[in-house]
Amino acid sequence: MNLLSDPVGVSHYLVVGAILFTTGVVCMVVKRNALGVLMGIELVLNGANVNFVAFGSPVLRGEQASILGLDGQAMALFVILLAAAEAAVALAITLNFYNNHATVDVDRADDLKG
Amino acid sequence: MIGTLFGVSSLLAATSGGINWHSFFFLLFALLACGLAVAVVLADNVVRMAFYLVLSLGATAGLFFLAGAEFVGAMQLMIYVGGTLVLLIFGVMLTAQEPFVAIKTPARDKVLAGIVGGGLLAVLLQAAFTGPAWSEAPADMAERTLGQVTQPSATPLGMALVGVRVDGDVASGERSPADGNVRSGYLLPFEIVSVHLLVVLVGAAYLARTKRRKAVAIARDESTTGGVR
């Protein structure tokens, strides 16, 4: 299989989506900085977006794309919008946390621990 | 080294047979997106993480353009890269004091996350290659990717958002020419998202505002009442 001369199919996009998703999950798990966790979430959402766009793409799927029609792209749009909203709120929470606790380490957010 | 050799040899092979530019740019953007996403995980410095994330999301926008979703790609650039990440960097800069720029993760967590992530990746990749219809490109792809067929991507999406579907509309009973289905528009989700964004705007402004002003006001109140007394 020659990647440079063979045409690209949906599978290629799914692989990219899978890698983005996995790195996002790992990022969310590994990072202790609240903003790093936020970046992990962005990566996860983006991986999902890649899949949505690939399944709805007329270029990649030809006539088969009509099964999903515009839904793939519209879903991707909504995901982007909600990600923006989520980022704004999460950032506000992080700043608030920083103002109160003078740190952005999520492991230190344990005030309610018994 | 072997990877480089393989890359060069496959490049030469492709050159002799003619490079498929669509595949080439897909490969370029895909490698950029994935490599930089991995770099986000590996980086310790939070500002560098943000920088890698920007480039990764930008490369993903390139992938969207290649898939014919130009509007979504431009949206990704505008909102994600231009808006969200500038916001994120803003947050990073507000909280970036020496001890927090690089918070180290224990090695045990890293190993654990690596195992979990590897398992997840294996499952996802297995799923990606099981659908036989997914690995084949459509027959007329060559002419679609040469830029000859530019399908308008913005206007049908805009119409769908205000409730009219060009690919089979449920309201007018018009069936899709491709598969004879009817589909509903996105007017209600669109409205919900709009209101949601407004709520988020107000909520974020409320959450992030400093409490200092209130404290100062209270202090001033006390001082004035103290003065009256």
Next chain:
Amino acid sequence: MAEYLIQTVGLPEWLAWSLMAGLSAVLILNLMAGGALVFIWAERKVSARIQDRLGPTRTGGSFGWLQSLADGIKLLAKEDLMPAGADGMLFRVAPYVSFCASFAAFIGLPFAFDMVGLRLNVGVFYVVAVLGLEVFGVILAGYASASKWSLFGAMREAAQVVSYEVPLGMCIVVPVMLAGTMDLVTIGEKQAGWFTNWYVFHDPFTFVIFWVYVTCAVASVNRAPFDLAEAESELVAGFHTEYSGLRWSFFFMAEYSSMFLVSGLAAVLFLGGWNGPIPVASLLGLSDGTGDTTGVLVRLVGLGNLLGKATLGVLIMMWIRWTLPRLRIDQVMTTCLKYCTPIAAVMFAGAMTWLWVFPGGVLDIDTGSRRPGEIREGWLDGPGGRGAAAVSTPSSVPNNAAVAEVAE
């Protein structure tokens, strides 16, 4: 052009496409670099004249033509410094991020009918989105310099550019709404004919919103009076305090090319794009088809028109810079949030109402040039349906059927 190479010269397909892509890239890159040289010289001369000086007079003849070249050589020869506490990788990469963003935005900007790096059907959206990425390099530079001045400049820049994207977007939506498409080529082509067809003269609301656009464009490319990010009277040099030599000149080139870009965008969106004020070509009955020589000539004149309009825009920005004092940061924010945004919103609603009341426009003096019906997107009639024939054929003979269809 690539088709010409494939069919006539007989090159293999992939080679022809890559040659053409390389040629476009080289042309745009040279436009940016050469434009920056010319504009830096012009800035020196304009500022000198405004301040009652002469400006450069010696290097390369009596007008100092070669002054910016000499500057360039000086910058190349300068030592490349990096502060000790700087984040090396980000510090090095930041100027290129800025530069690449403004370069990438040029891909979507049409220079004449069909003379465009890549004709996107979301052209204007793409250009604005990519132009917004330029701020990224500035923020990175400010952070990575490990200097208080730079960090302040970057913070101001981030706040300012993100805020100004709101009214800027609203201003851009108006021509998009009038044209019914985001394709810059179609938007420009719809303003063909006499200058009364230009969108700035479409109705009073668009006339006002054009000036709002000018304000926001100046602010979004960080020019005085909105150059808070590099306010030299308070922040030394703002975000590029620590930069020197070639990297600094990359920031400079990015700034000048984005000035040119927003001016070009203004020209395409509001000022008729590559169409001159008087439709000479269609009055003389010259054909503007793709294949013949007159078509190419008409296109080259159009290219001159667009470059002229964009250069005029850049000169006006210089005039503004050397005339008005710099605003304070709170005044910048006030201008954006309390003036530009509400005015743009009201004008947007007004233009929408106008379009609804006078669907054909009131000043639409038709001269027999290309009609909107011929260049309208045809997808509305379904794939391959009725309208498909009316799409994107800039034929010199008006397609009566298409015009009639639009008139319905």
